């Protein structure tokens with residue numbers, strides 16, 4: 194417990210945690226079940242290429258989401274690239290800048306221009322009101338990102354896509370197990386893309402999936418992720434290698450089987466963080482809609498520096514030295530990273546909310562590796578730093 198300034202590790206005190214606490218420590222699930230599946234894979238000697246575990250993983254996802262098709266892919270980024278290509282997107286595509294860089298790269302990699310549109314500062318997702326002014330004759334689509342697992346304004350985005358004849362898809366990397374108007378994410382737009390990276394709510398080491406209710410699109414994606422092969426010696430489409438391995442699918446299945454316990458722990462952690470952080474003026478935790486299904490995978494704080502008198506970056510530094518590796522996702526916004534910064538040097542003028550938010554967000558560790566006691570300690574450091582902000586900021 195930090196009682197005096199010199200107790201803070203930044204001033205030479207002992208860090209609160211001996212080992213680093215990371216945002217994104219993987220949830221493992223039932224280890225015995227996992228190892229049984231690994232052994233089975235080794236015994237059967239079927240390691241990749243649409244094996245039984247990949248098929249089971251896809252079926253489990255499709256059943257759970259109530260969606261017709263699920264195609265497992267080797268990671269979320271390749272899944273985005275395949276999805277974009279399968280939809281025939283070209284020219285310009287509207288996306289938020291406030292997202293992981295993969296959303297933009299998946300377009301640019303295929304020489305499609307990502308056009309960054311501003312977000313709503315409350316929802317952190319694309320602001321439908323700002324989209325119309327970004328549409329040009331070259332625009333072919335919109336990719337909404339369900340950031341932190343909170344769905345975009347799907348209704349308005351759908352209206353806009355119909356009005357301007359644009360393809361609509363979603364980067365649902367954060368939103369596995371979440372719902373919108375009581376329907377599972379995975380059922381919206383032409384298709385949706387999940388990531389099952391190690392740091393995600395459900396993980397398959399590396400992995401991803403494309404889900405859709407469109408039969409033709411699903412057929413095309415299945416070909417594209419396997420070099421365009423239709424049976425032995427017969428290539429009928431351009432393709433790549435987007436296949437998921439059996440070992441990844443085994444992890445994914447085990448992860449899904451433990452989904453309810455993961456949500457329970459994430460919700461417990463979220464409630465505890467909320468309760469503790471409410472005591473601190475100038476710091477708020479984002480809300481999740483209790484009427485919907487949520488995975489509570491991200492503990493996202495907004496730091497109002499005018500009130501706390503200590504900046505987000507100063508707080509982050511203090512936490513890092515205490516071995517709490519808090520992250521400022523998705524700073525500084527894709528528009529400020531290369532190559533986009535060079536392509537659109539003045540993009541910031543059209544992205545005031547993105548700019549503001551990128552400066553005040555801090556993401557804290559949660560998941561199965563974090564205990565309630567850890568949360569008490571983490572929030573106590575934050576509270577202590579904010580209460581002593583004026584002295585601390587003079588000294589660091």
Ligand code: T4K
Pocket residue numbers: 215216217218219268269270271292293295296338364366367388389390391392400401522
């Ligand atoms: N769209 C969106 C909106 C996304 O957020 C992402 C990925 C994608 C698309 C692309 O999906 P993938 O192609 O990745 O499937 C991480 C993840 O690598 C990335 O998957 C994720 N978003 C992003 C939000 O976070 P980094 O660069 O912050 O850090 P990373 O991967 O080093 O992991 C963060 C921390 O987690 C580490 O410091 C330690 C801990 N960790 C990580 C791994 C991999 C572990 O404890 N164990 C591990 O095995 O990107």
